Amino acid sequence: MTRQETAPPAPPAALEDVKGWFPKIDQMLFTWFLERQERLGETGDLVELGSYLGKSAILMGRHRRDGERFTVCDLFDSEAPDDSNQAEMNGSYATLTRTAFESNYRAFHDRLPEIIQAPTSVILDHVEPETCRFVHVDASHLYEHVAGDIQAAHVMLPAGGIIVCDDYRSEHTPGVSAAVWEAVAVDGLRPICVTTQKLYGTWGDVGTVQDELLEWLAAQDNVWHEVQQVAGRRLLRVKGRWAPSSEVQRLKERLAKSQDKLARTEDRLARARDELASVRNSVSFKVGRSVTALPRAVRRRNPGS
Template sequence: MSTETTAHGTTKLPQVLDDVPGWFPVLDQLLFDWVLTRQEDAGDRGDLLEVGVYMGKSAIFLGNHLQEGEAYTVCDLFESDAPDDANAAEANKSYRSTLTRRAFEANYLSFHDELPRVLQGPSSIVPGEVKPRSCRFVHIDASHLYEHVYGDITAAQDILLPGGIVVLDDFRSEHTPGVSIAAWEAVLNRGLNPICISTQKLYGTWGDAEPIQDALLEMIGQRDDCHLSNQQAAGHRIIRLKSKGMKAPAFPNSRHWTAPEPKPAPQPKPTPAAAAPKPQPRPAKPPRSAARRLAVDLLPPVVTRAIVRAKANKRAAANK
């Protein structure tokens, strides 16, 4: 595998998407792929935006859906200073030891020929850098603090095209209550219509969610690897999805991918040595006839010895 030298030492470059560090569950890979492909099949055009990229796993995936003429922008602090103490503490705790722009770019270029437009800084710079009503898909996975997430949602609402999709990460994790409050507040008070929720992400739109929900239910109904719960809350249909042994959608290998060495062919088992022939028992001497036994028993010893001697002499003569 190829390597890159960074400030933290030599790092192996990814061969497949799963080699890239980060949190991008298989179910969300399926949903990203389905939503983006559905837009493309419908002829929808618009730019892509990801706020908070970490090491690039989901950014790489999004980049595979960039159509000709579209722009792709990503934003992250990387090594930059956080805008406030709370954000700095959060970044230092979770990312600062590993997150560098160089590492992200090396991972991204392992799969794509060109980098997206990279904004290095807090997410508050996005509204001044991305045009209003320009994006068809926005993924928000940056700060978990309420004030920042509130601002990211506001930016997404302004940046998205009518019917565009926003995805909010960590909307229900126990360690991210700020995201939960900002996300559901947007649903209750700011016109965001939920499309579905996965284990980690909320998918929504400021357009009509019903057509895409109907299409999603049809797609999920054809699968046996996804749990489905269809609920109602505060006047919204909430489709909850959970992976059931789901496999990730196909994704191209990186430029560093090498085929695994073929396993050596199994060697034939040695033929067991032929067993030595069992020794044959010596043939038993033919039993003496009853007449002979009777003669031996009845004749006088002198005569018997004479007969034996005569037979011995006869055998000796035959052997000369």
């Protein structure tokens, strides 16, 4: 390797090492939904629209079973289909490459998913209707694109399949919110639950899956939830209870400072004890000497001296 060349980054050892936008609570819910389908013997393919460096794809890939396909669709380092989408790409994903996605994915799986490096608008050229059990919509944030992605998910999923829509409520993604709630109001999408970042829904039976999810949530110590009625329908809100990593970092720093202060105080205390011991020694030495120095007659009169 020449001096100018930089070493490739070390492969990630854990999902936490992969850069991306996939909170722990959503990792838990993805796992719960995918394992539930496996428990119920529901088969079908998995699709992710928008994979970035692979954080959510790596987790989804753990649930691909024999005979199932896992397809990811992302522009990676290709041109976007329009200027607004290109502006998003330049703003948020300027350094993204397909190679980086692939090497992250390979750090966890022997086999890559099927990769479509293209705009998500082509997904139905690659995935047959009603062949999927789980679709994650997490690509462009522009209304036109997201509305198309949700319609494609509706085509790819049979009635009981699960769709997860990212950024359905973020301040910087009103186009996603519009597309998601439009699908609910107009296209029959039924929300199951929401987290801070994602909405989980289905075009099938929502009551049974919500009942089972509530049962699981009740047994989780580190997950908070509540049930709300929205336009006459039940909707679960789910949140992690653990401290955010910035809070954990702040507490670690405070602990380190307190430990440092404690160590310095203990050191001062030890030195003060040493000084006290040496003062005591010298006082008893002097007293001893002065007592010995008294005339014998005085010592006889004061036998205790």
